Amino acid sequence: MRDALGEIGRVPEFLERVERADDPEAWRELEYRLCLEHDLVPPAGFAALPRLVPLAVSDRRARRLAGLIVRCSAGHHRCDALLAGTAAAIADFGGQLDRHLRTRPADYLDSFIDLLAVAGQYHWSAALGDFSDDFYPVDCPHCAVKVMIAIGDYGRYSAIRDWDHGDVDRRPLRPAFPAELTGTGRWMYDTAARDGQAALAEGIAHLHGRAECPRCAALFTVADEYAAANLPRL
Template sequence: MTLAELRATAAARLRSGLGEELYLRRLRAVLAFEGRPLWCETLDDFTDFFLTVACPHCDAPVVIAVGDHGCYSSIRDWNLGDVHQIPLRPADPHALTGTGRMLHETAVRDGQQRLAWGLTHLFGRAECPGCGSVFGIADEYAATDAPAPWDFARGHAMDAS
């Protein structure tokens, strides 16, 4: 099978009525076959989701939380936990583009409300507790954590040039 055939097969297995865990595994497979490893590995059920991004203005490590304990940006202190929590600014689902739009539309189509809700936060905006600047969460995460593009024909990472 080709990657396109594998992707089509994986996408056809997504449907409403699947449990959250199975649905998420299948959606990750679709992302993997589409060559989106960053989002394949990042996608979560948003019950207790945390990631850290560098503020694009002051380079502070900003913790992003999405889940049952809140949706906020903060600075994590070893002894105090997440200090100075600032509510996230979820994206308007109609304004999403690219991967965020595809993921959100797929989750809504298949009745995965919690996933759709979490995606609006992951593809939304956060405020840095250190300097107060506002930035796109997914943009900053992708800018710092995206793996090097892979050349499948040659079996290695592609040159940045």
């Protein structure tokens, strides 16, 4: 299996080193070789998952690296058959992440995003932030005008983005009530609320709420339009 440096046979050597003992140099090599620039995974990256996941139980570097690899699963890696063989390891990783989130760790958002990727929600794992400075561009489903959705400390609104004047003609978002949420939105909200992540849960409620188009005044669900435009075609 070629790694990101184009070499064959080196990754097992470094995996053996980190399995035996804490080895910062070996971890640095694995980070270079298994996930290129955080958006491209070579075959060795997917092949390494079954050995990385057991380490991720107690090692944050293994958890981070396994998460980066899973996030890239929807990319153009041409490793579909190899990835399919890691399904059990990825499922185990999802259970680990859920248990880790319940401890309310310092890396909560990163682990939450990794869990979204495990669940196949790659569009959210690629875009979700902490809702302090998040923007989601969508097209109005009624008039096709480009609408910018802002969810952050500066406001929660839909607007037309003008590169000279900023976001103009702002309309406040209408967050969903928790009882209205279904599917992925309900799972995202319930997980964040369960773990005491109030700001994240509130942002998710706005993301899965409704926006008013500044051009035609029609209402639409933000998450539906964003997902329709960005969900990978696997």
